[in-house]
Amino acid sequence: MKCENGIWEFDLSDKSSEWWEETPETQILIQKVGEFDTYNIFSDMTFQEGSLTEKMIKCHIIRDGKGYESIIDLPPELSMFDYTMFRFSVEPLEECEGRYDIWSQRLTVTPENINNDSIILHEMIHLHESVLMALPIYYHEAVMYCLYSELSKKIPNLNYIIETSAHIYNCEDMAQIGGLHDMLFLLKSFDIDLRFGCALGTTYGYDMKEQIKKTGNKAV
Known part of the structure; x- marks a missing residue:
């Protein structure tokens, strides 16, 4: 992630090659993030099919007297979203148990919290919000509105x-x-x-x- 002339740019590059150089503890963290992904916990924050936010990108188009369902094309930060775009680490931190750094796109938890799901999920929210930060604010507002309506x-x-x-x-x-x-x-x-x-x-x-x-x- 970088900011130039007031515009946030998200780094979409695949960083999974770096994962294999990480410690066994970090490998556990990466595995847990992957497990959470299978539950579709954050599908609403990427506007995936079947999520709360899918309705915000669906359109009903009438052409030649016939109705068609269409989906708005999402920006690559969402349509191509994958956790391989991020870095992960397990290491001691000062005065906190976890941290997400937007500049390096790195999620970190302390060794003591490698199995603390709440800490990991907390930082994963920060991770997903960083993606929305790189997009026009209406994406952020759409997610917030859908969550509020449901909750x-x-x-x-x-x-x-x-x-x-x-x-x-x-x-x-x-x-x-x-x-x-x-x-x-x-x-x-x-x-x-x-x-x-x-x-x-x-x-x-x-x-x-x-x-x-x-x-x-x-x-x-």
């Missing part, structure tokens, strides 16, 4: 949780502690929690789970 049916008082999390004071505090965690990140982390039957806030981390408990909010 609002399952999480009572979701608006209150969002309002609290999105309050500028809390955003600034979070930015200092753990970097950017926007509304899309919050919603996607809840989506993952529900998929795996975890308490809301588990994937988000920090003290989000405790904050939600104070609201008495449970998913339905």
Whole structure:
């Protein structure tokens, strides 16, 4: 990933040749990312068929009095998306358990968290958001809208949780502690929690789970 003249450019090149030089621990991380991929957890963030966001790229075209279904062509960052575009590593980190670096397109977790699914999935959300950052903002907004529409049916008082999390004071505090965690990140982390039957806030981390408990909010 690089930024030139205010435009983000995502590096689509295959980096899997670097994987074979990685440590056995990193190989485990790569394997776990591949396993999560089989569950289609992030298919909505790449607008795949059958995902929540598929409806945002479907069109009904009428030509010569006949109706046709069509799909909008996606940019290569989405249509060609593959985890081989990224680097992975397991190594000690200061003051955090995982990290995604947008510049090197590298996802890292500490050795202690190699089997911590929540930490890995947390960083995978950052990874997918970095792809959306390289695209016009309406892709980001489409994913956020679809997640919100679905989760609002399952999480009572979701608006209150969002309002609290999105309050500028809390955003600034979070930015200092753990970097950017926007509304899309919050919603996607809840989506993952529900998929795996975890308490809301588990994937988000920090003290989000405790904050939600104070609201008495449970998913339905």
